[in-house]
Amino acid sequence: xxxxxxxxxxxxxxxxxxxxxxxxxxxxxKGFVVRAIVDRCLAAARESRKIIGAGIAxxxxxxxGAGGAFGAMAGAARGADIIIxxxxxxxxxxxxxxxxxxxxxxxxxxxxxAAEASGVPGKPLGRLAKLVGAPSKAWRGKIVFHTSGVxxxxxxxxxxDLGAACASFHPVQSxxxxxxxxxxxxxxxxxxxxxxxxxxxxxAIARKLGARPRVxxxxxxxxxxxxxxVASNLLVPLFDTxxxxxxxxxxxxxxxxxxxxxxxxxxxxxxxxLDRASALTGPISRGDVExxxxxxxxxxxxxxxxxxxxxxxxxxxxxxxxxxTIPPRNLxxxxxxxxxxxxxxxxxxxxxHTSDVEKAIKEVRRRK
Numbered sequence: 001x002x003x004x005x006x007x008x009x010x011x012x013x014x015x016x017x018x019x020x021x022x023x024x025x026x027x028x029x030k031g032f033v034v035r036a037i038v039d040r041c042l043a044a045a046r047e048s049r050k051i052i053g054a055g056i057a058x059x060x061x062x063x064x065g066a067g068g069a070f071g072a073m074a075g076a077a078r079g080a081d082i083i084i085x086x087x088x089x090x091x092x093x094x095x096x097x098x099x100x101x102x103x104x105x106x107x108x109x110x111x112x113x114a115a116e117a118s119g120v121p122g123k124p125l126g127r128l129a130k131l132v133g134a135p136s137k138a139w140r141g142k143i144v145f146h147t148s149g150v151x152x153x154x155x156x157x158x159x160x161d162l163g164a165a166c167a168s169f170h171p172v173q174s175x176x177x178x179x180x181x182x183x184x185x186x187x188x189x190x191x192x193x194x195x196x197x198x199x200x201x202x203x204a205i206a207r208k209l210g211a212r213p214r215v216x217x218x219x220x221x222x223x224x225x226x227x228x229x230v231a232s233n234l235l236v237p238l239f240d241t242x243x244x245x246x247x248x249x250x251x252x253x254x255x256x257x258x259x260x261x262x263x264x265x266x267x268x269x270x271x272x273x274l275d276r277a278s279a280l281t282g283p284i285s286r287g288d289v290e291x292x293x294x295x296x297x298x299x300x301x302x303x304x305x306x307x308x309x310x311x312x313x314x315x316x317x318x319x320x321x322x323x324x325t326i327p328p329r330n331l332x333x334x335x336x337x338x339x340x341x342x343x344x345x346x347x348x349x350x351x352x353h354t355s356d357v358e359k360a361i362k363e364v365r366r367r368k
Contacts, residue, residue, distance in 0.1 A: 012080040013055075014038045014095055016048035018175040019147055020086030024052045026182035030208045035080050051179055082201070084169070085146040085156075092146045092155045100158035138162065143201045145169035149225035152218035153194030160195065167194025168221070169202045171211065172228055186210040193218055239264060241305050248302070277323035284316040 011032050013024045016039035028034050034055040039045040045057035085095050140163035144156050149170040156166035170191040173184065190206035192199045193216045203213035216224055239260065246256040270279035283291035292313065299306035 009033055010035050010080045011082045011084060012036045012038065013048070013052075013084050013086060014099075015084075015086035015147075016041070016044040016057075017086060018178050018180075019171070020084065021048040021051050021178040022175050022180045022184060023084065023086065023147075023171075024048065024055075026185055026209055027205070028052055028054050029182045032082075048178065081142060082205075083142065083144045083164075085144065087146075089148045089151055092148055092151060096144075096146075096156045096158045100162055139164040143167075143198050145198065145202060147171070149191065149228055150222050152221055153198070154218070156194075165195040165198040165201070167192055167198035167202050169205070170225075174232055182209065187212065189214050191216055191221075191224060193221060238308065241308060245299075245302065245305060277319045280316060280319045280323070282316070284313055285320045287320070 009032050011024070011027055011034050013020045013034065013036070016037050020037070024034050024037060034052050036056045036058060037045045037048045037052065038058055039048070040059055042057065042059050045059070049055055049057040083099070085092055087095055139159060142164045144159050144164045144166045146153075146155055146166075146168055147170055148155065148168055149172075151168060153160070153166045153168050155168075156164070160166045168191070171185065172189040172191060175184070185206075186209075188209075188211045190202065190209075190211045190213050192202045192206070192213055194202075199215055203215075206213040242260055243253060243256040246259065247253065251259065267279065267281075270281075273279075283295070295309060296306065299309055
């Protein structure tokens with residue numbers, strides 16, 4: 001990104017959620033000027049502005065009426081080098097269209113349409129004309145990011161067409177609160193995809209935050225984000241399932257978390273420090289068929305948990321075979337395969353299609 005360190009310093013955040021707020025606060029700490037925090041909920045924007053410590057708080061551009069809020073937002077957007085759209089995935093394209101309509105149209109007809117779209121009556125049209133200007137002046141040279149992990153930069157097409165450089169900027173990190181420190185980005189991967197200039201800018205910003213930029217093809221984004229969801233989002237229901245099983249054994253929720261958390265944390269540390277196969281422990285890694293049978297019998301009253309155990313157990317078996325952690329006497333016996341075949345037959349008896357069961361069993365055997 002040519003001149004990013006010197007020029008690309010002013011930012012508008014659209015979306016006063018957790019990610020937008022934490023990112024805005026981190027950028028301010030790294031020397032960026034946060035000009036505005038925009039959200040359809042003014043209270044949320046004000047809360048984020050307080051946390052960030054800079055900028056104006058204003059409503060979503062499509063919901064602003066006549067008056068100072070519109071002028072403030074227009075001035076902020078026109079003066080900003082970077083616009084970050086940190087809203088839910090389903091709203092990104094709509095935000096891009098609104099920004100393009102309001103700040104990208106020239107001529108009397110275009111301005112009238114912008115005024116109508118924004119709820120601004122005809123009277124302030126002259127002021128709107130001064131704020132917006134021609135498309136080439138409104139967006140040329142600006143960089144626009146959205147923070148979706150699954151959507152590509154194509155979601156920002158209306159702004160790209162007006163001259164903006166557009167990209168997706170997705171931190172591979174969870175953001176449970178708005179008030180997280182800038183260090184929350186340290187060592188985190190930032191997934192980037194889109195226009196070359198915007199990607200270069202995103203990479204420079206990522207490094208400024210202490211994060212690691214990683215460029216993806218647009219065609220790979222859905223798979224990349226699915227991997228992120230499995231590693232992060234799906235760990236929560238998995239942990240909740242384990243706590244639920246302990247609850248059935250008479251252990252309260254707080255004690256269950258206290259009991260399981262060191263175990264889960266230690267496992268994640270092992271995954272970080274070792275290869276995944278080496279991090280695997282437990283009865284499946286040892287080829288302890290009888291213990292697995294006992295587990296499955298205990299889970300008969302909990303079909304959802306049993307299904308999770310079966311599916312992830314098959315993957316654990318694949319990892320164990322990769323490292324050859326199963327003792328030779330078990331590795332070369334049919335016991336473990338027979339066990340999974342038995343599970344498959346039980347599923348078939350409960351209505352799961354036979355061909356799906358057979359395919360799953362063959363896949364497990366193929367991975368030996």
